Amino acid sequence: MCVIDTTDTPEAPTGVSGIAVADVTAPPSGALAVDLDGITKRFPGVVANKDLHLQVARGTIHAIVGENGAGKSTLMKILYGVQKPDEGTIRINGDEVSFSSPKDAIKAGVGMVFQHFMLADNLTVLENVVLGAEKLHGIGSKARDEIKRISDAYGLDVRPEMMVADLGVGARQRVEILKVLYRGAKILILDEPTAVLVPQEVDELFGNLKEMKSEGLTVLFISHKLDEVRGVADDITVIRRGTTIDRVKSSSVTSKQLAELMVGSQLPTPETQESTVTDRVVMQITDVTLADPAGGPALLSDLDLTIHAGEVLGIAGVEGNGQAELVETILGMRRADAGTVVVENDDITAWPTRRIRENGIGYIPEDRHRHALLLGAPLWENRMLGHQRQEPASKGWRLTPKAAKDDTQRIVEAYDVRTPSIDVTAGSLSGGNQQKLIFGREMSHAPRVLVAAHPTRGVDVGAQSAIWDHIKDARREGLAVLLISADLDELIGLSDTIRVILRGKLSGEFDPKTVTAEQLGAAMTGANTPENATTVDAQEEAAR
């Protein structure tokens, strides 16, 4: 197994684009809430952090950016006591500390909100917040008052009596934040907090973070969305291959300069694409209805959808409005109560999932840990997952591991999956690299249709544009893509047509060339009245 040593000499702090940036060795002005000095962390075959420095001034918002696998999450886990560094010192508010677990970090006033929320659906907000922290304010009215106090102080709008199951994604995230503040955190770490939010929710979150900052709290967050980072952070630390490359004032850099600092080379300017949409219908969904087993309103109502060869059809929507159900119905994981799903000449409505996937429907699921990977299995076994009965995983009844391994190696190279080898477990890859592996696997079977739910979630800007290029290339060859994404820039940039799903119903068509993120956001929340409707139909209607 080769060792990925991340120590390849980083360039001088001026960065690749020659921008004037702070000297990373000079401390920021003001007292330091966090001072990580010379942090090194090795995993078998990988040096995840190498002599890394991070200095965060108290009462500021600080963003950490870097490519997939650069070592951001590892560094944050070290700061939160989930992992122990092999070398280096951690100082919190000037005092050197050594954390053996998150408990120690919490005691020192450090809290973390992870990307995958950890709330119990069947409990109330109050119960979730006090769980494990009963000693602080009990479980009754004192605890409720404290939750209200924190909620009011930072504008979190968290109501203690609500059931978590009834909360949307943004509200759940605010409960997670409140949970951390309830435990006395003065330094808050957020791992990619905006990945799951719609634009309006992102604005709200950033409002909350600014409130926290004005009260003297310190916020650190990881993000791949460089425009957002620049909008809210005071300072940005750029990490490349495990090492600190720069610390910059967000007001002094452009997103392009940041991206170039991250990857260490200049990024090409994206070209505008000619439309490749043809008249040939590849996927036709007609009148699909899915009842709610719990007796509530239908999960999908009379849904019609047509995707042509060479077309990317984007679906925008606030999470929980039927996107998951639509995908699961297409993939045969749910049975529609009415309607049909036809791919070219095949009516796949009643087909089992395996047959659907083996017949040219590529699938990138929303939850890669639950539906796309075996985290404890090596990469090459994950390459076979869902395609066990097809080449290169097997021939006839015989498994062909050698061929699967060769193909995994090919995917690793073609999709730039950063890994020491194809024998490491999928669970040891960074999130973005896991996603690149899944994408590579699905594209390897030359699908007729690609059903992609958030294909670039957690993926860095360089890899994101590479994945978009792969989709565009395949589209040119006639691939039909159903793209579900919470990233409106991705939807607008990649789709030929956009539709919005709201409470299980699809809107008319939006033209991505003219629609704005704000207009989509309004349609997603149902704020789109007939007067300000922006769909193609409505525009034509208005013109008549």
Ligand SMILES: Nc1ncnc2c1ncn2[C@@H]1O[C@H](COP(=O)(O)OP(=O)(O)OP(=O)(O)O)[C@@H](O)[C@H]1O
């Ligand atoms: N528990 C682990 N075991 C082995 N290797 C690991 C482990 N955790 C992280 N790594 C490796 O350390 C490196 C840094 O990973 P890390 O998750 O910190 O990156 P990241 O910058 O957060 O990436 P991403 O943006 O993709 O989430 C990667 O090569 C990853 O494969």
